[in-house]
Amino acid sequence: MSSTITLPENPPPLKAQSKNLDFYYSDFKALKSVSMPVYEHKVTALIGPSGCGKSTYLRCYNRMHDLYPGNRYVGEISLLPDAVNLLAREVDPIEVRMRISMVFQKPNPFPKSIFENVAYGLRVRNERSRSFLEDRVEAALRGAALWDEVRDRLDEAGSNLSGGQQQRLCIARALATDPEIILFDEPTSALDPIATGAIEELISELKKKVTILIVTHNMQQAARVSDYTAYMYLGELVEYGDTKDIFMKPRRRETEDYITGRFG
């Protein structure tokens, strides 16, 4: 089965693209030749039923799968403008994660203060200047729309914050290293509607500066926040296109059945 990919008429600049990307969890082939563009300063949503490979695809972008032996990438993910293949052996995954950071399903603040949570990536990079760190932490917290709520309590534990605030703290942590792409893996599935709204609002704000890839189970969320949508099923990319088209007039029957709730 081949993918139905509808590229925009006037495509924005590319930030990354996967080319014939296969991924294996040992013998299990979880991604089958996924080729897809990721446009700069746009939000690309990945949707599909559980087990379709959308999170697996997302995690390839910051080499998250390297952590387990037996995992194997085939094909490439090219990051632009330097066209470096993120999956190449000689590319250091730590460096990849500085450029491409990730926000997870459940807020996972480190058992540290709010300040140290955000400064963590910079410390990994051996940044020591206190004033530099302070500036960057403030900028990241502002970028994550959290600064006003925590400016007077930066030394408190990150875990003291509410769920929605913790997730914004994780976004601030992701922002602190000044990444080019942020990966969101179902970032609001553990949040209430108000906190969800705040994160979605933040995503549309963030895309002015970074490129965003988001995995979501919530189709309406994909419709609300994304510019482009990719529907995946059984490890394959079924359809990729402008979000409006995918939700109004998808080209593939499979996509339509899924988004209209006919998938069974």
Add this chain to the structure above:
Amino acid sequence: MSDKHLSTQFDAELSGISNRVLEMGGLVESQVAQGIHALRHLSVETAEQVLKQEERVNRMEVEIDRDLTGIIARRQPTARDLRLLIAVHKTIANLERVGDEAARVARIVQRLVANGMSSRLPTFDLGVEADLAIAQLRKALDAFARLDTARALEVLKQDDQIDREFEGLLRKLITYMMEDPRTISASIDLVFVAKAIERVGDHAKNLAEAIIYVVKGTDVRHVSLEAVENAVR
């Protein structure tokens, strides 16, 4: 292909609203037929009935619209479900206007009878135009019930028959008026009737366009017939 949603309730809501649209369509279709019957037989009683039905049609429009808003709010439909609901919204507005046209004919019949219309005027020819319009409306509703684009396309193709009929009537009525100025008042009323019937045909055409939108996702308003044929193919 699976036609059913995971939510059977959603299926029931969608088919429920489609059925209500067809019910409303059946009602306005009979309203138009009765309006024409009233004209042919100059029957004030039938005209009265048409006007009574108008209230029911208006109520149906409001009710269907309310249900429609409810489904959109609760189900957040996408793709063809969304297109269906948008089409329903447009269709009921068109059907309500068909009802208005029927009521217009009924009111003209009342006036003609009150003024003692001459039986020489060509009400028979109006009947021909009306039969075409009613057939178009029925065909469009039929196509809606089956989401049948081929039938919808036929409706679009046949619309100019009604237009030609309308132009022919107009010429005929002008001749009457020139020959006998006493018929001017009644002839003008018949021009209004002919125009109302021609509008019914236009509404049937709008319905047909909405059906093609539901099935194919292509907006075929204001495009050439060839473009519509390509979209349906």
